[in-house]
Amino acid sequence: MKFLTLILVFVSFQLFSAEGGPCGYFLSEDDLEEGKCEEFKADHTDKSSLQRGVKIYMNYCYGCHSLKYARYNRVAKDLGIPEGLFQENLLFSNQKMGDLMTIGMDQSEAKEWFGVAPPDLTLETSLRGTNWVYTYLISFYEDNSRPFGVNNKVYENVGMPHVLESLQGIQVSTCKQVPQIATNGGLKQDPLSGELITEELCGFLETKQEGQMTSEQFKASMKDLTNFLSYMSDPIREERKYIGKFVILYLLIFTMLSFLLYREFKKDIH
Amino acid sequence: MFTRLLNWVDDRFPLSDTFERHLSKYPAPIGQNFWYLAGVLLIVVLVIQLISGIWLLMNYEATDEGAFASIQYIMRDVDYGWIIRYMHTTGSSLFFLLIYLHMFRGLLYGSYQKPRELLWVLGWLTYIILVAEGFTGYVLPWGQMSFWAAQVILSLIGSIPIFGEELLTWIRGDYLISGITLSRLFAFHVVLLPLALIAVVFVHIVALHEVGSNNPEGIDVKKHLDEDGVPLDSVPFFPYDVVKDLFAIGIFLIIFCFILFFFPDGGGYLIEYINYEEANNLKTPEHIVPAWYYTPYYAMLRAITFPIGPLTAKFLGFVVMGGAMVIIAFVPWLDKSPVKSIRYKGVYSKVALFTLVVSFIVLGYLGMVTPNPLRTLMAQVFTALYFLYFILMPFYTKYENCKEVPERIKV
Numbered sequence: 228m229k230f231l232t233l234i235l236v237f238v239s240f241q242l243f244s245a246e247g248g249p250c251g252y253f254l255s256e257d258d259l260e261e262g263k264c265e266e267f268k269a270d271h272t273d274k275s276s277l278q279r280g281v282k283i284y285m286n287y288c289y290g291c292h293s294l295k296y297a298r299y300n301r302v303a304k305d306l307g308i309p310e311g312l313f314q315e316n317l318l319f320s321n322q323k324m325g326d327l328m329t330i331g332m333d334q335s336e337a338k339e340w341f342g343v344a345p346p347d348l349t350l351e352t353s354l355r356g357t358n359w360v361y362t363y364l365i366s367f368y369e370d371n372s373r374p375f376g377v378n379n380k381v382y383e384n385v386g387m388p389h390v391l392e393s394l395q396g397i398q399v400s401t402c403k404q405v406p407q408i409a410t411n412g413g414l415k416q417d418p419l420s421g422e423l424i425t426e427e428l429c430g431f432l433e434t435k436q437e438g439q440m441t442s443e444q445f446k447a448s449m450k451d452l453t454n455f456l457s458y459m460s461d462p463i464r465e466e467r468k469y470i471g472k473f474v475i476l477y478l479l480i481f482t483m484l485s486f487l488l489y490r491e492f493k494k495d496i497h
Numbered sequence: 498m499f500t501r502l503l504n505w506v507d508d509r510f511p512l513s514d515t516f517e518r519h520l521s522k523y524p525a526p527i528g529q530n531f532w533y534l535a536g537v538l539l540i541v542v543l544v545i546q547l548i549s550g551i552w553l554l555m556n557y558e559a560t561d562e563g564a565f566a567s568i569q570y571i572m573r574d575v576d577y578g579w580i581i582r583y584m585h586t587t588g589s590s591l592f593f594l595l596i597y598l599h600m601f602r603g604l605l606y607g608s609y610q611k612p613r614e615l616l617w618v619l620g621w622l623t624y625i626i627l628v629a630e631g632f633t634g635y636v637l638p639w640g641q642m643s644f645w646a647a648q649v650i651l652s653l654i655g656s657i658p659i660f661g662e663e664l665l666t667w668i669r670g671d672y673l674i675s676g677i678t679l680s681r682l683f684a685f686h687v688v689l690l691p692l693a694l695i696a697v698v699f700v701h702i703v704a705l706h707e708v709g710s711n712n713p714e715g716i717d718v719k720k721h722l723d724e725d726g727v728p729l730d731s732v733p734f735f736p737y738d739v740v741k742d743l744f745a746i747g748i749f750l751i752i753f754c755f756i757l758f759f760f761p762d763g764g765g766y767l768i769e770y771i772n773y774e775e776a777n778n779l780k781t782p783e784h785i786v787p788a789w790y791y792t793p794y795y796a797m798l799r800a801i802t803f804p805i806g807p808l809t810a811k812f813l814g815f816v817v818m819g820g821a822m823v824i825i826a827f828v829p830w831l832d833k834s835p836v837k838s839i840r841y842k843g844v845y846s847k848v849a850l851f852t853l854v855v856s857f858i859v860l861g862y863l864g865m866v867t868p869n870p871l872r873t874l875m876a877q878v879f880t881a882l883y884f885l886y887f888i889l890m891p892f893y894t895k896y897e898n899c900k901e902v903p904e905r906i907k908v
């Protein structure tokens with residue numbers, strides 16, 4: 228019987244095994260699960276967050292990463308930024324508000340500089356999810372073996388330099404003594420001394436040198452940035468849900484009436 | 498005035514006749530249940546797909562440079578383009594869901610048995626056309642999954658011995674999947690296949706109205722007619738079936754619009770996340786998975802891991818996959834049972850149909866996940882079970898004890 232159970236456990240493990248977490252070998256500060264991303268759920272109704280996000284994007288990201296399927300005036304309208312203000316602060320002089328958000332960087336040159344041309348980010352959060360993007364943004368760390376001196380926990384050996392280093396500061400990857408977890412879910416203890424049994428785990432990120440922002444401020448900013456990118460991927464989301472409520476309401480009334488009609492005619496059939 | 502006009506037309510074209518024969522007075526057997534709604538809903542989805550398709554066509558660009566961007570143009574710049582596109586993506590998945598339910602209904606109540614063999618074959622043909630339509634449409638957004646699914650599926654042609662490679666190049670129009678392939682598949686998707694689909698669906702309905710609808714009891718209602726030659730156990734399509742269908746369409750549209758407005762991605766099953774990245778022939782995605790409605794067949798394709806003689810495993814997988822679709826057409830001649838409905842068939846038929854459904858669902862799951870030795874073994878077992886349903890049908894339907902079918906339908 229026990230043998231059968233073992234086989235069943237083995238079979239179900241083989242059948243339904245997870246296929247590696249999306250966040251590589253990121254060790255989160257909060258819990259120790261490998262491959263698990265930090266969580267961030269986008270909120271497109273939070274206009275001020277989106278406005279802070281677009282500001283960071285235009286200042287730090289837009290030099291290399293286009294948003295070529297979106298238009299400036301649409302972003303200004305959706306985010307509640309007056310067109311004049313947007314034009315003055317966020318637009319390069321040679322571009323018009325109705326233009327697509329393309330960049331001037333030459334793709335083949337960019338490929339030479341970074342090894343790979345920086346991708347367009349219009350659809351990035353649809354492609355990878357907000358959790359991934361947010362975790363990616365906060366997990367750059369110092370690695371002198373890389374061309375730009377930084378590496379990323381989520382995207383191993385990424386070609387991108389840490390453009391937000393002045394804000395975040397410098398992180399390093401360190402090892403820590405971590406209490407071992409017993410099979411019953413508790414912490415393992417030495418039966419004689421009662422001390423916790425620990426093991427060394429590597430991959431934690433620690434701040435080595437502070438930037439202009441504190442860690443909390445930086446994380447909040449990256450949430451704004453991710454929120455903006457999420458809006459970028461799916462700009463219609465809020466309107467879609469708004470219209471959807473009325474559509475469903477109409478259909479419920481229609482269906483109820485058609486049910487009453489159906490019930491009435493059904494009485495004829497014997 | 499109206500009567501005179503109608504008379505004028507009727508003298509020259511059988512308008513009233515056709516309307517009464519196929520719509521208002523068509524006798525629908527009583528006692529038809531939930532499973533009989535898939536048919537009318539399929540018509541609804543077909544119309545949704547045709548109309549949304551026409552509007553998409555107004556803004557879509559079938560070139561390798563422009564296809565991906567034109568989808569985003571539809572989603573962002575075209576007024577309510579997102580509704581049109583989500584209608585089409587949601588519709589395609591529900592189309593397959595409904596056609597699977599519709600086919601299952603046929604198996605459940607023996608709707609393919611004499612005199613409905615041709616009706617079944619015509620329905621099967623719409624399914625095959627729909628598979629081709631789905632595949633060609635899937636390529637058009639020109640995302641990573643579009644590109645690589647096209648690569649995988651078309652490369653199957655290349656596995657045909659001797660002339661496979663030449664045939665593949667001829668069909669692709671290029672040495673690899675390119676804009677040329679895209680515009681070919683586009684032409685098929687928007688002209689050839691929809692025309693074929695509409696034509697076959699039309700003939701399917703004409704055939705249905707010739708032999709009459711089946712019912713869950715599998716009772717032939719034409720045995721007991723009233724003095725006008727109308728089956729006693731039937732009601733006219735109008736108003737009885739019309740109001741029932743209207744109610745069903747209401748329920749269906751609620752589900753449809755709920756997906757459209759609140760979960761258009763369907764958690765990555767209706768629109769794959771990988772497809773948010775533009776097609777790139779230098780970058781192979783980690784897992785290439787077809788849309789959910791093809792995964793049972795994809796699992797069968799991957800289940801064949803061994804070559805036989807000069808035939809490669811890939812070619813054999815292709816044959817098994819194709820065979821799994823083709824064998825469905827032969828069901829009317831495989832079923833030797835004296836009764837139609839599962840309600841009166843014996844226990845063997847029930848076990849067999851249950852096994853088929855389980856196999857199809859398990860294969861669907863296995864087609865979505867990355868293979869490992871155990872999963873491959875399971876895919877092989879369930880592929881065999883899938884085929885056994887059909888191959889053993891002449892035997893288990895012949896040598897089982899059936900219950901006696903009543904003369905009349907009771908409701």
